[in-house]
Amino acid sequence: MTQALFLQHLANALALGSLYALIAIGYTMVYGILRLINFAHGDVFMLGAYLAFYGLALFALPWWLSLALALFVTAFFGVGLERVAYRPLRDSPRISIMISAIGASFLIENLAVVLFGGRPKGVNVPTILNTVVNFGPVSVLSVSLVIPVCTFVILAVLLWVVNGTKTGMAMRAVSTDIEAARLMGVDVDKVVSFTFGTGSLLAALGGILWSYKYPQLNPLMGMMPGIKCFIAAVIGGIGNIRGAVLGGFLLGFIELMTVAFLPELSGYRDAFAFVLLILVLLVKPTGLLGKNQAEKV
Amino acid sequence: MNKKNKTWLTLGAAVAFLLLLAVADRFFDAFTLRVFNLCAVYMVLALSLNLLLGFTGLFSLGHAGFMAVGAYTCALLTMSRELKELNFFLTPILPWLRDLSMPFLPALFIAGLVSAFIGFLIAAPALRLRDDYLAIATLGFAEIIRVLITNFQPLTNGAQGLKGLPSYSTTYVVWAAAAVTAAFMVLLMRSSFGRAMKAVKDDEIAAEAMGVNVFRVKVTSFTVSSFFAGVGGALLGHMITTIDPKMFTFTLTYNIILIVVLGGSGSISGSVIASFVVTILMEALRFLDEPMDLLFVRTPGLPGLRMVVFSVFLMAVIIFRQRGLMGNKELSWDSLSRAGLRLRRRAGGEGKEGPNA
């Protein structure tokens, strides 16, 4: 493989990995608080992208305004989802809340089919994000340069919130022991809502950026990215925000580099993510940056 | 009710059931018969998933993968050489498979065994994981199986799928399978192994402390469940007479989860009843996708509304009545006679003063 080719593959991997990382952060935040795999995360991702699209298409808003509005609407939707589908089940066995998550995911997907139509829609990507930038032999879409910046900025902001503010401390308390936090006077419901809102906002942002890079909307667009980003979060250590970013980049790399070195296996690409997940779960179940948590009897 | 009466009742019910099958086979039109038989296949699948979900407390999302393994195994073993040559027109089939063909029942059994074996291989690493990780790991395995089937053309014909499967899934065959599965589950749950499974579901650590080999129970449960999932998949394949990898996606697993949850995870009768209810409703609610006349408003056809309604059902059940239709209780002669007594008492007791009035 020539150096130019390798560099291009590397650039592709970075671009995809940073996108996975961004979405994985939302997943990991929710899991950290509620110990819930939010299967509906991928669908919130899809909703964000659709809302941004409709803001532009129906109301002719400038793209950045459409994006901002979509983020907020989706954040509220996420809070609502938690209220309706997860809060009533907080004291039930874990299986119930997981089934509720799956049900919510299917409900949102099918509602999207009914409301938006099953046929894919093309996205009008704003020109500054849609230009090809060349670094010598390597070509990269301009939005792919923006995404890693977003990811790291958000990472920094979140780390500051979680470690440096009172809300963050409340979040950490709830994530460690929800009952004890409640007894200590933390308004658990509010913390959970805030986490969900933030997670959903991040999912929506991920969805919108995804739709700028791959400008095609369809109601099922969130399924695979959702699962892959969950895998990324698990690999990095679920509940750990830094881990989610690391996991995202790692997943992007392995997915693309395997195809780069073994192009005959390009059809098996999706399977790599799952194989990687299973390997990590077997060798280090708490993920690369996760801590070992002993289970209390 | 004493044991002798119960035995007579069970025999009577079995005879009535056979009569119903005979009537259905002769008098139902082809469409109703198809839906009726589909209930049986879904019953096998729901019972196998309930074993995992309801009785052992293992959240596995990989059911579609085992169904695929069973369906393909049975198909490849029952198709004649000519049929295989017809199907594998892009890439020739693996040589040793080409001439291999056997009658349905042995093929069905082998399909179940192959599924069970794959289940066993997957169980060993996956069952060490906790609920949510187990869910994603099993989902991952199902996807890996599907990707392998799609890509490995000489074995499975890849995306082209297989068509012309002999339609062995007749009324008697599928209902016999459903009856056998149900009977097996009932006997299993009454055995000491069944109690061990329930113990593992309730509290793993306590069970371990009481001497139950938790890991062995889980693996066995997973393997048995995979066996029946494979059988169910094979029956489904031979009913539609064509299979391809796109059939066995997560959506299929979701439909089975729907049935198990609605019926009440942990209840065999619940799964049986829910298989009927859901399969019939799936067809009966078809009108939701078409234009409807609601008094003054004529709504245009809204495709997808049917699935929205089902998802709402699932959510409503899981949030408001988690236990589903039957909870974890079973339909038995005792409960039926008690219900009968209650009816009689209510009818006869109107206007009479009760002792605590």
Added chain:
Amino acid sequence: MKRFGIVLAAFAALLALGCGAKAPTGVKFGVFEPMTGANAGGGALEVEGVKLANELYPTVKVGDKEYPIELVISDNKSDKVEAANAAQRLVDKDKVKVVLGSWGSSLSMAAGPIVQKAKVPAIGLSCTNPLVTKGNDYYFRVCFIDPFQGTVMANYAVKEVKAKKAVIIREVSNDYSVGLAKFFADSFKALTKDQNSILAELNYNTGDQDFSAQLTEVKKYNPDVIFAPGNFTESALVVKQARELGIKTPFLGGDTWETPEFIDVGKAAVEGTVFSTFFATEVPITETSKVFLDAYRKKYNKEPAAVTALGFDGYLVARAAIEKAQSLDTVKIRDAIAATKDFPGAAGMITLDENGDAAKSAVIKTVKGGKFTYLTTVQP
């Protein structure tokens, strides 16, 4: 008691299903298409064509009675199990005389044994997998099949693009793509007399959105032409990402590209892509084409897709067969369909061979100025 109520209601529903057969009034055509699910887009386009034909030719004359033709649309949800149910429902409950559809060969194959057993003829509109009609004398189609289409594109690649080396990118989970890729590869190798002229075959899965790894590999091989037969959903993204990577090689594809979404998603990137399809709006092939085009343009105010024209043709062939057979007996209708010869359809002359496939000319189109533009016609 509440539980039993639910159970009783379910059984009542079953009985209602079982006993609700009504005596047929007019003549019913079953429209067996995916209205929801992954193939909903294609299904909707075909239904458009069938409905338009129904509006223009709403009756059929048998003897001296004029029967109105009623369309019964049964959604197969892009799912095989549902497809079997939907087809069974059409032949049993609705007692249709002819089944039209489906978009998606695997769904048609699910209906195959059902229509064969019920002795109701079915006409596929755009499903190109040879297996749909092979061995089934009740399934026909009004379009060409994949072996032909693959050869057409290989010919174009060698003769027009003057390509000596090609790379194939296929959707490995789509039978249409895999089949077409194989037929193209065989023809290409034969035409260039070079067994190594296909440099590589790269795969992707349905629903994938990132093809950067596969396309970077393509860049390495530097072929003269890229053949990427896949559904328009992924193909538009493939071409766009290829252009972003600086790949300027011409792209060739199949009939699934001809949908408005292909241009809507691909935008400037898909300019210059070439594909084979069934029908061109600029070149009305028969009188029926003109009728179809006028009616469609008037109703929808845009250009029709190729599969819509095929839907139109399927309806007309069925109707003509009933008039020729002068009978409402489905077996006789089937025989009349099988004898269809030189029937002027909107998408060309239709003659059905002994397998039930139509030997039709293919039309090659390209994307120019954001629109599908006709290039040339290829005779069978």
